[in-house]
Amino acid sequence: MKYSSSEKTLLRELQRDCSQSLAQIAERCGMAQSTVWRKIQDLEASGTIVGRVALLSPAHVGCKLTVLAAITLRDHAETTVSGFATLIAGHPEVVECLATSGAADYQMKVRVADVEAYEHFMTNTLLRSPFVREVQSSFVLKELKSTTELPL
Missing domain, CATH: 3.30.70.920 (Lrp/AsnC effector binding domain/regulation of amino acid metabolism (RAM) domain)
Structure with missing residues (x-):
């Protein structure tokens, strides 16, 4: 699938830290919050975004x-x-x-x-x-x- 440069920027930012608020993501991507929200919804609906998770430290949870x-x-x-x-x-x-x-x-x-x-x-x-x-x-x-x- 081909993505626009703004979608790639959004995807990079979400991969980096999806726990940010919508306002923070929008600011870092240079887009309006409503645009970011819509793009995230579209990316989830298309199957590009398949989930959002917290990454744990294996050592801290006993999986060294x-x-x-x-x-x-x-x-x-x-x-x-x-x-x-x-x-x-x-x-x-x-x-x-x-x-x-x-x-x-x-x-x-x-x-x-x-x-x-x-x-x-x-x-x-x-x-x-x-x-x-x-x-x-x-x-x-x-x-x-x-x-x-x-x-x-």
Whole structure:
């Protein structure tokens, strides 16, 4: 979808901090409040804006460890793929799960308190699942960049 420069400015500002008041957003974007309100409504209706959230500090809420897990399924039958998707959807520690090309079928980002919590999740959820053949885990040592802002 193609966006006007004012819509891109608005989207950048909302990605940066959507907790601002409508007046603050309008001032930062150089638009009238009524225009900003209408554009936000249009962007939500079109599906461009899919939600507004508060971003939490993982360390402050007890999720200090980040693990990247490469998952290989037992097979690619529809029941396996949908069963795996259902399994993952029920686990809040999985914050991202992406179907990928390459050696693994999926890459997951898992946030947990510590190594013991990840070992419990991997052993009792992933490795006991009839859908999963293999899990290769990498523990994140340091985050150099983490953002939710898309490049516009």
